[in-house]
Amino acid sequence: MKRSTIKDVARVAGVSPVTVSRVVNEPVRVQIETRERVLQAMRSLGYSPNLAARSMRTNLTRSIGFLTPELSSPTNAAVAQAAEQALAEAGYTMLVTSSNYRPEREVAALELLRTRRVDGIILYVSDEEDAALVRAIEGSDVPIVLLDRNLPVSADLVLSDHAAAMGEAVRYLAGLGHRRLALIQRDLRIRPAIERRRAFTQAAAAAGLSPVRLVQLPARPLASKTLSEDLFVGAKAPSALVAEGVPLLRAVLQGLRHYQLAVPRDRSIIGIDTMDVSSLTTPETTSIARDFEVIGRSAAELMLRRLGDRDLPQKRIVLESQIVLKGSCAVTFAI
Amino acid sequence: MKRSTIKDVARVAGVSPVTVSRVVNEPVRVQIETRERVLQAMRSLGYSPNLAARSMRTNLTRSIGFLTPELSSPTNAAVAQAAEQALAEAGYTMLVTSSNYRPEREVAALELLRTRRVDGIILYVSDEEDAALVRAIEGSDVPIVLLDRNLPVSADLVLSDHAAAMGEAVRYLAGLGHRRLALIQRDLRIRPAIERRRAFTQAAAAAGLSPVRLVQLPARPLASKTLSEDLFVGAKAPSALVAEGVPLLRAVLQGLRHYQLAVPRDRSIIGIDTMDVSSLTTPETTSIARDFEVIGRSAAELMLRRLGDRDLPQKRIVLESQIVLKGSCAVTFAI
DNA sequence: TACAATGATGAAAACGTTACCCAACCAATC
């Protein structure tokens, strides 16, 4: 019941192992009838090359690591799936690891991927200011594609433009008469959160709406994201709430329900990265959306490009976000 | 800039490569001072063993394949993440592939994983009646853990009990006075869909509610899942709708909105596997829920158990589903 | 004291593949 090797194939086909290897790797170099004989032998033996042996020779594993804080987040899962698809088409396998938002686990995962000798790593990190993490990435000797993060490392980048759509959203709310805005995020020190905050604040100031309210909730105990009362009641409660991600959109909706506030009559809301669940609410929730499939595919393409030539200049792809208008925002008469 | 090998470590530590190998793999067998010297050398060289070389000797890759029709589905992603976590703790890496609901791609993926020499495969398949797929699984010579599928192959199983909670749901609706029920699914020939259909029909018959309405929509063109008009209007329209998965729950909600039907006043609805998004709706949607983290972890545990001993008897784990009552069902007066 | 048993380490071979170099053959060219 042993697996057949290149030697078995060679023996059956009456050639040397070298020729078999050539048939597998550079079919042009071997005469057509010989090749046929070899292919025939391969089929009859159910041969498939031993990648471990191959990569020991070539120092290539044809595998890419994908590291994310949370694979079960729909956005990350969508990116992972798209990346996997694109990589698979190029003959690469994807190893997935998740860190549960713990930088030290990301360091450990990088070490693991190093041990695995992956040819490259695509990653989301959960904290841009973790020095050990930055060192671990910098010390990694394979190509890196960084997803939507701002890190002082040499890597190709896939970024989203968070600012433009966020600015639009703020101006849209301002145009509806909203004066008090709140942005509700997880307290992560990562590019999307930071950019959104910045854009939110700036656009609000430009529209004469400052100060805005910035709420940041812990990322990790994902359960029980309860928002404080003064976000909903009292004279200073914001009339428009922008929530980042499905869990926080849910927290906002639960708060609104609890205080018996109706959307969009009493409050306007906008979701960010809430994808297809934006249409579960009544009315459907206006949201800022990105195409995660494109993000994942772009990451894979950057990686493949880099694997093709290490000396290429660094490249960054910036992908747009879009505001999708639905029915969750309305004119307000609060002053 | 070459990576250091076991020989480099051996040279620095003044021992033979064998001893280094022993320090790495069976630390007990080597004297404490020697071990210290070796560990020191490993650290100073930044040594990590070459897994390709190791697996060429041992025929073990310490990697597990995870195959799913759709990684971006939140339920599958949650299972994948939990499995990965549990596998990682045991020193295994997880390779992820998705088939996009195409059995032929699942066959190809199995072949790929075979080439990769994974030590085991955890998989969801997208069609229980695809003969080629069954053959491919049966022909795979590594341990298989099958997730919630009914296939004539030798494998350990992680199943969900779909029937009990579905029966409860039907009786609950019957108790509220509903006489006409509909179950809306994707048209997949897989255990969860089949079991749910069976349980739905049986429980309805037992409650004197037959016939029920069974709607099956194509799984693959995921966009534009539009439900036909007669599901919502007309004398025979069901008063209660049970929808499987987030996309179909969304389709139901959109239909209800379109025909200006309110939940729960005009229609009662129940979601299945809609997880945390059930609480995005107003009122929150009553749903049948499973713990996908437990599913993923169980799959990993079954796999690790099997890898520990191939001769163990096959095991199946059956995990419960639960109905979570919220506000989307109400007494009906329709007759 | 001699001998067996135990423990710690090393030498050599093997895993399956590819890189490198060379040989044989044939055709084309001078």
Place this chain on the structure above:
DNA sequence: GATTGGTTGGGTAACGTTTTCATCATTGTA
């Protein structure tokens, strides 16, 4: 007819581990 050059194929070594067996030193026992 000798030389050159291209095509096709093979022999050998090497990749970095672990396995197997042997060696040596040390301890315990009769």
